[in-house]
Amino acid sequence: MQIAAVVKCSFIDYPGKIAAVVFTPGCNLRCFLCHNRALIDADSVTCSTTEEEVQAWLETRQGLLDAVVISGGEPTIQPGLPEFIEDVHALRYFVKLDTNGTRPNVLAKLINAGLLDCVAMDIKAPAEKYDAICGSPVDQSAIDESIALLLSGRVDYEFRTTIIPQLTREDILEIGNRIRGACAYVLQLYRAIQSAEALNNPCWTSASHPPSWLEDVQQRLAQMVKICLTRGFDINPIPATHAH
Numbered sequence: 001m002q003i004a005a006v007v008k009c010s011f012i013d014y015p016g017k018i019a020a021v022v023f024t025p026g027c028n029l030r031c032f033l034c035h036n037r038a039l040i041d042a043d044s045v046t047c048s049t050t051e052e053e054v055q056a057w058l059e060t061r062q063g064l065l066d067a068v069v070i071s072g073g074e075p076t077i078q079p080g081l082p083e084f085i086e087d088v089h090a091l092r093y094f095v096k097l098d099t100n101g102t103r104p105n106v107l108a109k110l111i112n113a114g115l116l117d118c119v120a121m122d123i124k125a126p127a128e129k130y131d132a133i134c135g136s137p138v139d140q141s142a143i144d145e146s147i148a149l150l151l152s153g154r155v156d157y158e159f160r161t162t163i164i165p166q167l168t169r170e171d172i173l174e175i176g177n178r179i180r181g182a183c184a185y186v187l188q189l190y191r192a193i194q195s196a197e198a199l200n201n202p203c204w205t206s207a208s209h210p211p212s213w214l215e216d217v218q219q220r221l222a223q224m225v226k227i228c229l230t231r232g233f234d235i236n237p238i239p240a241t242h243a244h
């Protein structure tokens, strides 16, 4: 598996666990909101860290770190992903996968093989806005397949959406309906990107929703999913009351 970068200690990437984060190069989407834009084009990423180096380093962190988060880019496009996870598990770390959910077959194989302890799947937009926000055509049946896999409950998971200004209240509620009954849905703060790519994207804007908008959306979502959280916002999360 190719490794673009490693963050050696994170308290925020795996809920409740101290984790290292391994970033893989390359992504099959081109989201204008991407904060890991430098990783999108695998050919332009220098991968100077090897799997063996990461594993040797993880051996020295046993007892200090709980978990390894594999993020990207889109890790499921990496052919060596299952083998890398097996090696990390052999070192007795929990493994969480961050994915855009476009490759349900890979996700299913990993889950069926018992290789994942947790999955975070981004839901970028309601179906009709996906392509514009992701900068490429996205097979919505693949997204639905990945959603169904996670909803089946065979692995801990969270769905998450970055709350960009282009998403309306109705958009977010449509997503909530799509993942109805989910264990956890996280609304993430969007930090406007000032890159040339973002500024030139027709979707780009630096506007943001006011806190009252977010609170209202969160309360409505709490009727659709078991827990609805916010992440990164300057408001107190609403306790996760819910109807299910």
Ligand code: SF4
Pocket (backbone or CB within 6 Å): 027, 028, 029, 030, 031, 033, 034, 035, 036, 037, 040, 072, 073, 074, 100
């Ligand atoms: S799916 Fe994630 S890594 Fe890929 S372009 Fe979109 S935000 Fe970036």
